[in-house]
Amino acid sequence: MKKLLLLLLFFVIVGHSLFAQTWRRLGGWGNKLTGISWVTDEIGFVSGEQIILKTIDGGLSWTELEPPTDNKMLAVDFFNQNRGLIVGENGQVYLTTDGGSTWQLKNLATAATLKKVKFLNENRAYIVGEKGEVFRSTNGGQNWSKQQVNNTTDLNSLYFVNSDTGYIATSSGQVLKTFNGGNAWTLGNTGESKSLNDIYFVSGKTGYAVGEKGIILKTVDAAQSWTVVNSGTERDLISVSFNKTNSNAGVIVGNSGTLLRTVNGGLTFDGINISNSENYAAASFRTGSNVVFAVGTNGFVISSINSGGSWTLRLSGVDNDYTGTKFKTANLGYIIGKAGRFLVTSNGGTSLVDRSRPLSIAFNGLSFPTNNFGYLAGENGIVLRTGNSGSNWTSLNLNTEVNINGLFFFANSVGYVVGNGGFISSTTDSGVNWKEVTGSNTNVDLRDIAYFDFAVGIVIGKNGYLGWSFGGQQWEKITLPTTENLNAMKLLDVQNAIVVGDKGSILKSSDQGKTWKKITTSFTQNMTAIDFLDESVGFIAGEKGLMLRTIDAGETWERMPTGTFQNFSGISFGDLSRGYAVGAKGTLFSYSCQVPETPTVIFGESNICLSQQIYTVQSDLLQGEEFDWRVDGGTILEGQGTNKVIVRWDSPGRNAVLVRGKNNCGNGSTRGLEVLVSTEPVKIPEITGEGAVCLNSFAEYEVFDVPGTDFLWELTGGLILEGQGTSKVKVQWTGLNAQQLKVTPKNPCGNGLAFSKSILVQNVPELPSVISGPVMVALSEEEYQVVKVPNVNYQWSVSDGGGEISEGQGTSKVKVTWKKEGNFDLIVSPMNGCNKGEERSLKVNVNLITSIGEENFDAKIELYPNPSQGNLNLRLLGLGDVQEISIVNALGQTLNQIKGRPGVFEYVIYNLPRGLHTVAIRTREREYYRKIIVN
Numbered sequence: 001m002k003k004l005l006l007l008l009l010f011f012v013i014v015g016h017s018l019f020a021q022t023w024r025r026l027g028g029w030g031n032k033l034t035g036i037s038w039v040t041d042e043i044g045f046v047s048g049e050q051i052i053l054k055t056i057d058g059g060l061s062w063t064e065l066e067p068p069t070d071n072k073m074l075a076v077d078f079f080n081q082n083r084g085l086i087v088g089e090n091g092q093v094y095l096t097t098d099g100g101s102t103w104q105l106k107n108l109a110t111a112a113t114l115k116k117v118k119f120l121n122e123n124r125a126y127i128v129g130e131k132g133e134v135f136r137s138t139n140g141g142q143n144w145s146k147q148q149v150n151n152t153t154d155l156n157s158l159y160f161v162n163s164d165t166g167y168i169a170t171s172s173g174q175v176l177k178t179f180n181g182g183n184a185w186t187l188g189n190t191g192e193s194k195s196l197n198d199i200y201f202v203s204g205k206t207g208y209a210v211g212e213k214g215i216i217l218k219t220v221d222a223a224q225s226w227t228v229v230n231s232g233t234e235r236d237l238i239s240v241s242f243n244k245t246n247s248n249a250g251v252i253v254g255n256s257g258t259l260l261r262t263v264n265g266g267l268t269f270d271g272i273n274i275s276n277s278e279n280y281a282a283a284s285f286r287t288g289s290n291v292v293f294a295v296g297t298n299g300f301v302i303s304s305i306n307s308g309g310s311w312t313l314r315l316s317g318v319d320n321d322y323t324g325t326k327f328k329t330a331n332l333g334y335i336i337g338k339a340g341r342f343l344v345t346s347n348g349g350t351s352l353v354d355r356s357r358p359l360s361i362a363f364n365g366l367s368f369p370t371n372n373f374g375y376l377a378g379e380n381g382i383v384l385r386t387g388n389s390g391s392n393w394t395s396l397n398l399n400t401e402v403n404i405n406g407l408f409f410f411a412n413s414v415g416y417v418v419g420n421g422g423f424i425s426s427t428t429d430s431g432v433n434w435k436e437v438t439g440s441n442t443n444v445d446l447r448d449i450a451y452f453d454f455a456v457g458i459v460i461g462k463n464g465y466l467g468w469s470f471g472g473q474q475w476e477k478i479t480l481p482t483t484e485n486l487n488a489m490k491l492l493d494v495q496n497a498i499v500v501g502d503k504g505s506i507l508k509s510s511d512q513g514k515t516w517k518k519i520t521t522s523f524t525q526n527m528t529a530i531d532f533l534d535e536s537v538g539f540i541a542g543e544k545g546l547m548l549r550t551i552d553a554g555e556t557w558e559r560m561p562t563g564t565f566q567n568f569s570g571i572s573f574g575d576l577s578r579g580y581a582v583g584a585k586g587t588l589f590s591y592s593c594q595v596p597e598t599p600t601v602i603f604g605e606s607n608i609c610l611s612q613q614i615y616t617v618q619s620d621l622l623q624g625e626e627f628d629w630r631v632d633g634g635t636i637l638e639g640q641g642t643n644k645v646i647v648r649w650d651s652p653g654r655n656a657v658l659v660r661g662k663n664n665c666g667n668g669s670t671r672g673l674e675v676l677v678s679t680e681p682v683k684i685p686e687i688t689g690e691g692a693v694c695l696n697s698f699a700e701y702e703v704f705d706v707p708g709t710d711f712l713w714e715l716t717g718g719l720i721l722e723g724q725g726t727s728k729v730k731v732q733w734t735g736l737n738a739q740q741l742k743v744t745p746k747n748p749c750g751n752g753l754a755f756s757k758s759i760l761v762q763n764v765p766e767l768p769s770v771i772s773g774p775v776m777v778a779l780s781e782e783e784y785q786v787v788k789v790p791n792v793n794y795q796w797s798v799s800d801g802g803g804e805i806s807e808g809q810g811t812s813k814v815k816v817t818w819k820k821e822g823n824f825d826l827i828v829s830p831m832n833g834c835n836k837g838e839e840r841s842l843k844v845n846v847n848l849i850t851s852i853g854e855e856n857f858d859a860k861i862e863l864y865p866n867p868s869q870g871n872l873n874l875r876l877l878g879l880g881d882v883q884e885i886s887i888v889n890a891l892g893q894t895l896n897q898i899k900g901r902p903g904v905f906e907y908v909i910y911n912l913p914r915g916l917h918t919v920a921i922r923t924r925e926r927e928y929y930r931k932i933i934v935n
Contacts, residue, residue, distance in 0.1 A: 022593040022665070023547055023562045023581070026349040029053070029064070030317030030586025031566075033295035035075040036284045037084070044286070045100065046295055047076035047086050050566070050585065054100055058286065059293055059303055059314060066544070066565040068094045068103035075282075079119040085141050087114035087127055095141040108135055108144050116157045120166075126182060128155035128168055136182055149176055149185040157198040159207070167223060169196035169209050177223050190217050190226040200240045202247035208266060210237035210252050218266050232271055233258055241283040243290060243307050251308035253280035253294045261308035274311050276300065299586070318352075318586030323364055324529075325582045327574035328371045334390070335570075335582055336363035336376060342390055349580060349588055355390040365406045365417075365448070373412050375431065377404035383417060385431050396431040406448035408457075416472065418446035418459055426472060439474035442467060450491050458513040460486035460499055468513050480507060481518040490530045490538065498554045500527035500540055508554050521557050523548065529571040531579070537666035539591075541568035541581050551666065562589060576668060596625050596661025596668035604657065607676045607708050608649065609749040612637070615657050615673070616644040628667065630658040633677060649677045654707040676708030681745035681752025689741075692760045692791065693733050694834030701757070702728040703743055709752075712744040717761060733761045765792045765830035765837035768812075773826075776845045781806060781817045784826060786840065788812035792830050799825040802846060818846045821890065863919060867933040872909040872919075879905075879923055886920045887912060 033048040046053040049072045052065040067073065073088035084100065087093045091110035094103040108114075114129035127135040127144070132155060134147040149155075154171035161167075168176035168185070173192040176185045190196070194212040201207035209217040214231040231237065235258045242250035252260040252269065257277040260269040280296035290307045299317030304310060320337045327333030335343040335352070340359030343352040361379035368374030376384045376393075381400040384393045398404070402419045409415030413430045416437075417423075422444055424437035440446075446461040451472075459467040459475065464483040467475035486501040499507045499516070503526065506519035525546045532538035540548040540557065545564040548557040566587040573579040579591035597619065604615035617627065626641040633655030639645035647657065655675045661668040689701035698721070703711060705727035713720055717735025733739065739759045745752035766789070773784030786794065788811075796805045796814045802824030808814035816826060823845050830837040860877035876882060882900030885907060889895055895917065896909055912934045921928040 022591050023560060023589050024592070025564065026588045026590050027586070028301070028315035028317040029299035030319040031299050032297050032319060033281065033299060033301065034073065035282045036293055036295050037077045038284055038286045039078045039081050041286045041288055043081045044293070045076050045078055045084060046301070047073045048295070049073070052076070052086065052100055058291070059301070062301070062315065064564050065100040068105065074114065075116045077117045077119050079122055079140070083122070083140060085117045085119070085125060087117045089113050091129070093117070093127060093144070106141065106144060115155065118158055118160060120160050120163050124163065124181070126158055126160070126166070128158045130154045134168070134185070147182055147185070151176060151187060156196060159199050159201055161201045161204050165204060165222070167199050167201065167207065169199040169211070171195040173211070175199065175209060175223050188223050192217065192228070197237065198239045200242060202242045202250070206247070206265070208240050208250070210240045212236050216252065216269065229266055229269065231260060231269055233260070238280060239282045239294070241285050241292060243285050243292070245288055246290070246307065249290070249307035251283050251292055251294070251304070253283045253296070255279040259294070259308065259311065263307070272308060272311065274302065276313070320586055321584045322569060322582035322587065323362055324366055324570035325572045325580055326366050326368050327572045327580050328368055330574040330578040332371060333572065333574060333580060334366060334368060334374065335588070336366050338362040342376065344389055348578065349590055357384070357393065364404060367407045367409045367415065369409045369412050375407055375409065375415070377407045377417055379403045381419070383407070383431060396434070398425055398434050400425070400436070405446060408449045408451060410451065410454065416449050416457070418449045420445040422446060424449070424459065424475070437473055440467070441475050442477065447487055448489055450489055450497070452491055452494050452497070452512050456512045458489070458497065460489055464501070466499065466513070466516070478513065478516065480516050482507065487526070487528045488530045490532050492532055492535050492553060496535070496553065498530060498538070500530050502526045506540070506554070506557070519554060519557070523557070523559070528567070528569050529581070531571045531573050533573050533576050533666050539571055539579065541571040541583070543567040547581065564589070576666060593665030595665045596622070596663055598669040599627065599659050599661060599671040602657055602659060602671055602673040604673065605675070606673060607748060609678050609747070610649050610652060612646060612648045614644065614646055617659055617671070619643065619661070625661050625663045628660050628662050632656045632658070649675070652677045652679045678706070678708040678747040678749050680749050681709055681747050682706060683753050684743060684745060684755040687741060687743060687755060687757040689757070690833070691758065692762060692833050695736055695761055695763050696732065696734060697834070698730060698732050700728060700730050701741060703755070706745065706747070709745050709747045712746060714742045716740050733759065736761050736763065760791070762791065762832055762834050764834045765789065765832050767838040768794065768828050768830050768840040771826060771828060771840055771842040773842065775843065776847065777818050779818055779821070779846065781815055783813070783815050784842065785813035786828055789830070792832050795829045795831055797827045799827065821846045861921065861928060861930060863930050863932055867935050868912070870910070870912045870934055872912060872932060874907045874909065874919070876905045876921065879921070880925055882921060882923055884922045888918045888920060890916050
């Protein structure tokens with residue numbers, strides 16, 4: 001019974017682990033693969049740039065082991081499934097005794113590149129490398145001693161036929177050989193000077209060497225002599241391997257997809273065509289079969305089950321360091337990388353469409369405000385814009401060559417970019433024009449920028465720099481609890497944000513970035529990317545395959561297994577259940593964890609008085625799921641986590657009940673129900689709308705809208721056309737004179753007090769009365785009026801510009817200033833809210849002579865001659881002090897103007913033009929006018 005319980009517990013733990021293991025690699029590795037070693041027909045190892053692969057099923061599947069170094073490792077060999085050696089650049093050699101789980105660095109006291117390693121037996125192993133370096137271990141790789149071979153050329157490969165007899169291929173086309181287990185080596189000529197890249201012996205005497213320019217050499221006398229075998233190619237040949245159970249069958253691999261095969265012991269070699277042109281660095285037969293594997297660039301692994309007659313692609317990748325990604329949906333996404341790399345997928349990464357740019361620079365950031373419209377930013381000030389998912393691009397001019405590292409766009413047109421040296425620039429027209437922000441107030445390299453809203457933004461960069469701005473033009477530095485480089489950030493909502501950086505730095509702000517707290521974890525790796533599914537569930541990606549998850553808005557983090565040790569650089573979620581991470585050497589991972597489906601309709605009262613209510617959903621809970629309820633304006637009294645809750649409503653107004661499912665994968669989509677919560681109807685303060693309207697017209701009336709309240713409208717002299725029950729109605733008025741409009745509020749708590757508004761219904765105004773006022777006037781100001789009618793506006797005008805309304809416009813009584821002589825119409829138009837009525841007019845004659853004859857008969861003024869020829873004598877008798885004498889023509893223009901002189905009563909005026917003129921004499925008491933004619 002105890003064993004059964006333990007077994008059940010084991011399956012529960014494994015089941016939970018599998019449920020949590022949701023990150024998987026899409027495609028293969030892009031690392032350059034350099035060597036392959038088979039321990040058995042099932043267990044094999046592959047070396048490469050920053051990668052080690054292992055299979056335990058004969059190459060059907062491969063798992064990644066953590067490489068002990070970032071240096072390029074060039075060769076691998078295992079004595080058994082536990083003990084192995086890997087060698088590479090800078091004289092590095094590593095030993096494992098646990099099948100590659102851990103590695104120990106062994107000191108060879110050399111910086112030369114080590115090219116091949118080989119176990120002779122459990123204790124003896126050899127390494128060869130550049131500049132004639134040969135090392136031997138006699139204790140299984142723990143310690144090494146340098147061997148003297150009296151050769152300084154690069155040693156590219158070695159092969160031991162047995163524990164005594166071994167051979168080394170050199171870059172000078174020669175072969176070193178030993179017959180005493182490597183104690184002494186002799187140099188033999190092959191008759192060739194081309195570099196030999198690999199050597200293989202199928203017996204004590206028969207062996208093969210391959211090298212540059214398609215060279216194949218064969219010996220049948222233990223390297224005493226060599227003959228050239230025609231390869232049929234000039235491409236460099238890199239590796240040779242023969243079937244361990246059939247010495248006549250062998251393969252040679254090389255650059256540009258070169259594959260050669262022999263089935264007759266090297267008498268002839270056939271060229272085998274394959275569908276790629278990768279450079280293959282190593283080939284190896286499994287221990288006891290016709291199966292052979294070859295490895296090469298871009299993570300290519302190919303295999304043959306017929307000793308090289310035909311080949312199958314096992315693994316392939318992209319040898320490019322991806323730098324970022326953005327997914328717009330569960331399937332549509334974009335990936336950027338070095339060397340102008342830009343990839344598009346519409347099927348969730350199953351296939352990638354290469355729309356890379358012809359650039360040598362790395363893209364550092366991307367932003368896609370919509371599915372198809374987006375921007376790329378990169379080194380040397382490069383920013384590009386596309387409107388069709390990268391099929392075409394527009395180059396944008398920022399007038400800078402600094403590296404652009406991050407960008408943020410509110411929408412298609414408005415956005416910011418940041419870069420090295422504190423560079424910040426903004427655009428408001430989709431990148432056509434850019435304005436550099438002079439108030440960045442820093443010269444650190446900036447990594448990313450984001451905005452909480454249209455005003456408040458933050459920017460991050462090296463050495464723990466974080467800037468804050470309101471408006472984006474002036475930035476202030478915020479003090480942080482770290483000085484590590486900050487690499488990425490995510491705004492969770494309008495208040496909360498999380499920033500990540502080097503050495504496990506995680507910072508969180510809850511006040512729009514003004515203050516930050518440090519989130520303490522046990523993780524010390526550099527963190528490079530962050531994204532959230534919602535306000536609670538999020539992920540951080542980092543170096544060496546680091547992937548963290550939070551379910552509490554970033555307060556705590558747990559590690560998720562990824563099965564990789566490649567550096568992640570970007571992460572993005574297309575929806576709540578699908579996410580993607582990218583990184584070095586073409587790393588592309590997908591996250592698939594099904595969050596609960598969106599709950600069905602929420603059942604419950606949605607228009608209520610303050611009270612307690614029950615709300616339910618009909619969705620069934622699956623194992624490991626629960627319902628997360630939230631109430632705006634109320635309190636959940638019981639039922640949290642189930643499909644039914646009891647809510648006490650605390651606040652009146654437009655409130656909501658919200659529910660979503662959650663499980664180990666995160667939170668599902670939210671379903672909401674708007675609930676209108678009311679108290680006793682409030683008193684209506686006023687009805688807005690026209691109080692004076694026209695007969696048969698339409699008018700709208702409105703009261704302040706209270707959520708959850710219905711409004712009952714009543715009226716006299718009209719019809720309610722639409723809006724009954726709402727806060728706004730449309731009315732047609734059909735009765736004249738005083739009418740009433742009344743509204744009564746009503747909600748689940750009862751009826752409120754009615755409120756009324758008086759409405760005056762009018763018709764178009766009638767013809768005004770006869771205009772009273774003078775009909776013969778001079779150039780003067782006169783008063784005119786009509787009989788005033790209530791609620792009528794009177795608009796006055798004068799025809800042909802003969803005068804202007806100087807006072808009283810809009811009323812029944814005005815003053816008119818007459819400006820010129822002639823016959824004019826004074827017009828008055830009645831107006832009210834019902835439009836313009838029939839107008840009334842009065843004909844007025846404006847004549848200056850008429851005016852003069854009425855006002856100056858007692859004056860002693862003599863003008864002569866009159867008519868005159870242009871010269872005029874003026875004599876003034878019995879007048880007071882003369883202030884001014886003016887001559888005015890019939891158009892009202894002043895022809896001459898003379899200042900009066902004390903004690904002078906005679907004046908002469910010369911050169912007057914022809915016409916009828918007026919002489920105006922102004923004294924202290926009054927003005928006098930006379931007419932003159934000039935012929």
